[in-house]
Amino acid sequence: MIIDTVRNLLSKHGGIPVAVDQLADTDDLYDAGLSSFASVQLMLALEEEFDVEFPEHLLNRKSFASISAIAAALSEIVEDQEVA
Amino acid sequence: MNVAGPIMALTLAERAKRAAKVAGQFADTVDKNGRFPQEGMDALKAERLMGLMVSPDFGGEGATLTQIADVCGILGQACASTAMTYAMHQIQMASLVDHAAGSAWHEKFLRRICEDQLLIASATSEAGIGGNLRNSICAIEVDGDRVRLEKDATVISYGANADAVMVTSRRHSEAAHSDQVATIFLKEQYSLERTAVWDTLGMRGTCSDGYLFKAEGPAEQILPKPFAEIAAQSMLAVSHLLWGALWFGIAADAVARAQSFVRSAARKTPGQTPPGALRLAEASSLLQLVKANVVAGLKQFENAKGEPDALNAMSFAVAMNNVKIGTSQTILTIINHCMLICGIAGYKNGTPFSLGRHLRDAHSAQLMISNDRILGNTSTMLLVNKQDTSLLG
Numbered sequence: 241m242i243i244d245t246v247r248n249l250l251s252k253h254g255g256i257p258v259a260v261d262q263l264a265d266t267d268d269l270y271d272a273g274l275s276s277f278a279s280v281q282l283m284l285a286l287e288e289e290f291d292v293e294f295p296e297h298l299l300n301r302k303s304f305a306s307i308s309a310i311a312a313a314l315s316e317i318v319e320d321q322e323v324a
Numbered sequence: 325m326n327v328a329g330p331i332m333a334l335t336l337a338e339r340a341k342r343a344a345k346v347a348g349q350f351a352d353t354v355d356k357n358g359r360f361p362q363e364g365m366d367a368l369k370a371e372r373l374m375g376l377m378v379s380p381d382f383g384g385e386g387a388t389l390t391q392i393a394d395v396c397g398i399l400g401q402a403c404a405s406t407a408m409t410y411a412m413h414q415i416q417m418a419s420l421v422d423h424a425a426g427s428a429w430h431e432k433f434l435r436r437i438c439e440d441q442l443l444i445a446s447a448t449s450e451a452g453i454g455g456n457l458r459n460s461i462c463a464i465e466v467d468g469d470r471v472r473l474e475k476d477a478t479v480i481s482y483g484a485n486a487d488a489v490m491v492t493s494r495r496h497s498e499a500a501h502s503d504q505v506a507t508i509f510l511k512e513q514y515s516l517e518r519t520a521v522w523d524t525l526g527m528r529g530t531c532s533d534g535y536l537f538k539a540e541g542p543a544e545q546i547l548p549k550p551f552a553e554i555a556a557q558s559m560l561a562v563s564h565l566l567w568g569a570l571w572f573g574i575a576a577d578a579v580a581r582a583q584s585f586v587r588s589a590a591r592k593t594p595g596q597t598p599p600g601a602l603r604l605a606e607a608s609s610l611l612q613l614v615k616a617n618v619v620a621g622l623k624q625f626e627n628a629k630g631e632p633d634a635l636n637a638m639s640f641a642v643a644m645n646n647v648k649i650g651t652s653q654t655i656l657t658i659i660n661h662c663m664l665i666c667g668i669a670g671y672k673n674g675t676p677f678s679l680g681r682h683l684r685d686a687h688s689a690q691l692m693i694s695n696d697r698i699l700g701n702t703s704t705m706l707l708v709n710k711q712d713t714s715l716l717g
Binding site: 257258268270271272273274275276277280283284287294296297299300301302 | 458499501502503550705708710
């Protein structure tokens with residue numbers, strides 16, 4: 241579920257030259273052409289969509305390295321915020 | 325190795341000062357003729373300062389980036405072109421030292437750099453891409469265990485004087501522009517056809533000419549890690565910190581000249597404070613800001629070192645960008661203050677107070693990786709990254 245939303249927002253904001261549905265969940269997004277600017281735009285879109293805020297420790301390249309990494313980061317945030 | 329014996333008994337700073345003394349004697353000639361700072365670089369090699377960061381396991385001294393920055397600061401006070409050439413070499417060294425581990429060819433190469441005191445250049449800029457480090461048009465061709473690469477490199481600093489070049493390219497001909505690798509080519513493996521001449525306002529001795537670069541060599545010379553990781557984890561931070569250190573050096577020498585001008589004026593008019601004294605106090609305060617900026621950046625780097633998560637953190641990138649912006653802008657203000665203090669003696673070439681070279685060299689600081697590009701990059705990150713408001717980090 242989260243993954244579908246991530247894929248949808250990635251295709252809107254990722255600015256990646258290949259079609260997002262051609263990418264596997266674990267493909268390296270930076271190798272695929274995700275720029276640091278686009279990764280921030282994507283992060284903002286995800287924050288808006290899920291009504292969350294990325295905490296400092298997730299603001300690094302690794303969190304946005306693949307579709308599954310983004311989904312994992314999001315699940316962590318959503319869980320944390322539900323607990324809180 | 326026997327030659328190196330007595331040198332190793334000295335501290336790094338002492339060795340750097342001896343090399344800086346030589347570099348300083350030729351700084352004006354290097355600047356005037358826009359030629360490679362051969363004497364300064366030979367002195368650095370004679371002091372065995374090229375492979376400092378390499379681990380003792382491979383023949384180096386395992387120096388920290390902070391120690392290298394100190395050498396850059398010392399050189400910056402003597403000859404900015406020598407300092408910049410040395411700093412750029414050390415940026416390549418940091419990438420090699422951090423990312424060559426486990427690759428037999430590169431480990432052997434590190435050993436050779438230390439033994440033969442090799443100078444390593446880099447070819448990242450490319451026609452059609454400009455200075456954007458993280459993009460390439462050219463692609464490396466792998467043919468069995470051989471690779472071929474042709475790059476229209478708009479700038480290869482000291483390319484004609486280097487012993488090897490680290491070149492970025494796309495991983496293969498189908499790869500995205502940002503899917504890059506870095507490859508080391510040795511002097512005998514490449515040809516350089518000069519396409520542009522480095523005739524500039526300052527930093528003239530770096531001889532950053534443009535070349536059509538053509539190389540062929542063994543495939544094992546490709547660095548094992550993706551260039552994206554190398555750039556993110558070492559190159560950008562190391563560049564900003566080492567440049568910051570040598571820029572501090574340029575400004576520090578300008579302040580030293582201005583101070584000796586004020587002191588000599590004070591000696592001539594006992595009991596009266598010379599008119600430049602107040603500006604000197606201002607320049608001194610600004611110089612301290614620059615120093616604190618670089619030192620704090622180095623401290624943050626050393627704390628993050630070896631931890632990919634810390635080095636990849638957005639807050640770290642913001643901090644390193646800020647070191648670059650603050651330092652490159654402030655040194656111009658400082659040197660301008662010094663010019664006002666020294667007056668015509670500072671404006672004129674060939675006096676003990678001449679500041680033209682300092683001012684021209686310092687003007688490169690805001691352009692090498694354009695400050696506007698860096699500010700744009702920081703402003704993007706600040707859309708999500710909260711500014712660090714703690715005093716001690």
